[in-house]
Amino acid sequence: MSQHRPGSTSGPAGAVPALPDLPEATVARLPEYLRALHHCAETGYETVSSEGLAAAAGVNSAKLRKDLSHLGSYGTRGVGYDVALLIDQIEYVLGLTQRRAVALVGVGNLGHALAGYDGFASRGFHVVALFDADPATIGERIHGLQVRHIDELPAVAAETAIAIGVIATPAAAAQAVADQLVAAGVTSILNFAPCVLSVPPNVDVRKVDLAIELQILSFHEHRKSTLTALPGGRAAGTSGQEAVGS
Numbered sequence: 001m002s003q004h005r006p007g008s009t010s011g012p013a014g015a016v017p018a019l020p021d022l023p024e025a026t027v028a029r030l031p032e033y034l035r036a037l038h039h040c041a042e043t044g045y046e047t048v049s050s051e052g053l054a055a056a057a058g059v060n061s062a063k064l065r066k067d068l069s070h071l072g073s074y075g076t077r078g079v080g081y082d083v084a085l086l087i088d089q090i091e092y093v094l095g096l097t098q099r100r101a102v103a104l105v106g107v108g109n110l111g112h113a114l115a116g117y118d119g120f121a122s123r124g125f126h127v128v129a130l131f132d133a134d135p136a137t138i139g140e141r142i143h144g145l146q147v148r149h150i151d152e153l154p155a156v157a158a159e160t161a162i163a164i165g166v167i168a169t170p171a172a173a174a175q176a177v178a179d180q181l182v183a184a185g186v187t188s189i190l191n192f193a194p195c196v197l198s199v200p201p202n203v204d205v206r207k208v209d210l211a212i213e214l215q216i217l218s219f220h221e222h223r224k225s226t227l228t229a230l231p232g233g234r235a236a237g238t239s240g241q242e243a244v245g246s
């Protein structure tokens with residue numbers, strides 16, 4: 001099987017091929033496939049079936065086959081997917097063939113944990129700068145990096161192209177920090193602060209909020225408890241509101 005840049009469309013000679021516009025849900029599952037594929041490779045598997053890969057990634061196999069078809073990857077009947085090739089394809093699509101520089105702003109409780117997390121480096125991300133506004137934190141060294149004042153962001157960004165800015169400040173400071181990151185040329189932001197950021201259209205923001213995840217689990221807990229409270233533990237067709245009141 002020859003190596004092929006997944007789903008690329010041909011452009012003018014010498015131009016970088018455009019990536020397909022993948023469904024966001026597919027993009028969100030690709031890192032799971034990649035993690036499972038790396039595990040296959042580390043445990044000596046050269047091929048993997050769609051069912052095996054789907055189980056390892058925690059999705060159903062029909063969804064996995066559909067996702068991978070967007071990449072132009074269909075596997076071989078009776079053999080499955082070539083593990084090394086699929087790793088290459090997914091890493092290419094996710095832009096993981098180059099290490100991306102990450103700057104972290106806000107080195108408090110969460111920021112300390114993020115700054116010391118080894119998982120970024122092993123997945124292709126390089127934390128290049130740490131910023132804070134508190135004089136008590138500035139100058140501190142974490143994993144060999146010195147925390148700098150946020151006002152130094154433009155100078156640091158001029159020296160080192162920052163691909164992704166991570167915001168771990170209180171919500172009240174997050175918009176101003178986002179504005180500073182954008183002004184410094186950063187076009188991808190991972191926001192841990194519990195607030196909505198306003199950014200120009202060319203800037204991508206992803207939000208991580210564990211409290212929201214807990215609230216969603218709380219909804220499911222609530223729903224399960226209301227369903228089991230019904231006579232016979234009826235499993236569908238009744239809203240939680242009605243069940244609570246019954």
Ligand SMILES: NC(=O)c1ccc[n+]([C@@H]2O[C@H](COP(=O)([O-])OP(=O)(O)OC[C@H]3O[C@@H](n4cnc5c(N)ncnc54)[C@H](O)[C@@H]3O)[C@@H](O)[C@H]2O)c1
Nearest residue numbers: 106107108109110132133134169170171173193208209210
């Ligand atoms: N996403 C999640 O799941 C999750 C989990 C925990 C906390 N949080 C959020 O993460 C953020 C940080 O939480 P924490 O517990 O680490 O708070 P913290 O108070 O310990 O740390 C915040 C840090 O941001 C710095 N800071 C404040 N204003 C700044 C500015 N303008 N520029 C640069 N640095 C600035 C502070 O000096 C401090 O060091 C909060 O918004 C919190 O709600 C999110």
